[in-house]
Amino acid sequence: MSDDLGKLADTVLNRAKQAGLTIVTAESCTAGLMCQVLSDAEGASVQFHGGFVTYTKEHKVRALGVSETLLRTQGAVCAAVARQMAAGALEHSSADVSASITGVAGPEPDEDGNPVGRVCIGVARRGSPPRAFEHHYGDIGRDTIREKAVADALNAMADAIAPATASS
Amino acid sequence: MSDDLGKLADTVLNRAKQAGLTIVTAESCTAGLMCQVLSDAEGASVQFHGGFVTYTKEHKVRALGVSETLLRTQGAVCAAVARQMAAGALEHSSADVSASITGVAGPEPDEDGNPVGRVCIGVARRGSPPRAFEHHYGDIGRDTIREKAVADALNAMADAIAPATASS
Numbered sequence: 001m002s003d004d005l006g007k008l009a010d011t012v013l014n015r016a017k018q019a020g021l022t023i024v025t026a027e028s029c030t031a032g033l034m035c036q037v038l039s040d041a042e043g044a045s046v047q048f049h050g051g052f053v054t055y056t057k058e059h060k061v062r063a064l065g066v067s068e069t070l071l072r073t074q075g076a077v078c079a080a081v082a083r084q085m086a087a088g089a090l091e092h093s094s095a096d097v098s099a100s101i102t103g104v105a106g107p108e109p110d111e112d113g114n115p116v117g118r119v120c121i122g123v124a125r126r127g128s129p130p131r132a133f134e135h136h137y138g139d140i141g142r143d144t145i146r147e148k149a150v151a152d153a154l155n156a157m158a159d160a161i162a163p164a165t166a167s168s
Numbered sequence: 169m170s171d172d173l174g175k176l177a178d179t180v181l182n183r184a185k186q187a188g189l190t191i192v193t194a195e196s197c198t199a200g201l202m203c204q205v206l207s208d209a210e211g212a213s214v215q216f217h218g219g220f221v222t223y224t225k226e227h228k229v230r231a232l233g234v235s236e237t238l239l240r241t242q243g244a245v246c247a248a249v250a251r252q253m254a255a256g257a258l259e260h261s262s263a264d265v266s267a268s269i270t271g272v273a274g275p276e277p278d279e280d281g282n283p284v285g286r287v288c289i290g291v292a293r294r295g296s297p298p299r300a301f302e303h304h305y306g307d308i309g310r311d312t313i314r315e316k317a318v319a320d321a322l323n324a325m326a327d328a329i330a331p332a333t334a335s336s
Binding site: 028092093 | 217
């Protein structure tokens with residue numbers, strides 16, 4: 001695991017602590033890597049509730065309440081699914097802020113034809129509508145795609161907790 | 169990640185495929201490592217639904233339905249919590265078999281005074297009562313405790329799917 005991810009996790013947990021907020025995650029193609037990184041950062045036992053690893057479409061529906069119709073019509077890798085995953089993680093936890101990742105880490109395109117490296121990241125904060133961002137990393141290797149996705153999700157979460165200032 | 173864990177994950181997914189069963193996990197101190205290992209094994213996209221990472225007691229209650237009273241009176245690291253985590257993972261998914269891990273990876277004892285290296289592993293199969301096993305690995309380092317816990321959980325899950333035979 002890269003040091004950069006560790007530093008990003010520290011930033012997220014520091015900002016959460018300062019803001020008095022707790023966090024939760026929802027992951028598909030990264031399969032728990034964001035949880036691993038967050039659990040190793042200082043303050044995890046207080047600020048970090050945990051996460052939902054929803055590898056199949058069925059589990060996205062069962063564990064997070066993602067719409068079956070949406071998954072059937074648009075596939076699992078789209079901004080709408082990322083938003084619903086982030087919102088679902090808040091609904092099924094007592095956390096204040098969530099980040100979600102759904103994408104194709106490879107080595108093959110997914111069953112809906114999404115290319116390797118296409119990743120959608122969602123972020124939600126209680127009381128505000130969830131947002132999503134789409135990334136196209138390209139076919140740069142499974143581990144690198146996963147690390148980039150976690151880095152982008154942690155950055156989005158840090159920003160949702162408190163926008164960066166000169167001191168943070 | 170050790171090759172041994174990868175081989176164990178292959179065994180679990182092979183047996184699940186042979187038996188036509190799907191799996192799910194519930195993790196506390198390992199924080200998603202079991203999900204990571206399973207997602208890298210062949211057949212994951214069909215047999216492996218995902219998992220619940222429940223790092224705080226509150227999230228064990230919210231995401232898995234573990235009893236608040238049990239957590240308050242016995243702490244998070246006991247066989248009863250491991251059984252409830254495994255059962256809760258089945259209740260909140262459509263998987264057939266689950267494994268759970270709750271323990272103290274360290275470096276410090278947990279808030280209830282459980283020593284580093286104490287880990288309880290649960291396993292459940294739909295239609296049967298969940299079982300649990302307690303392990304005392306000792307203070308052998310955070311990463312090693314996590315890897316041993318995942319190995320023991322994968323072994324328990326493989327056995328719950330189909331007891332070993334000469335050919336498996």
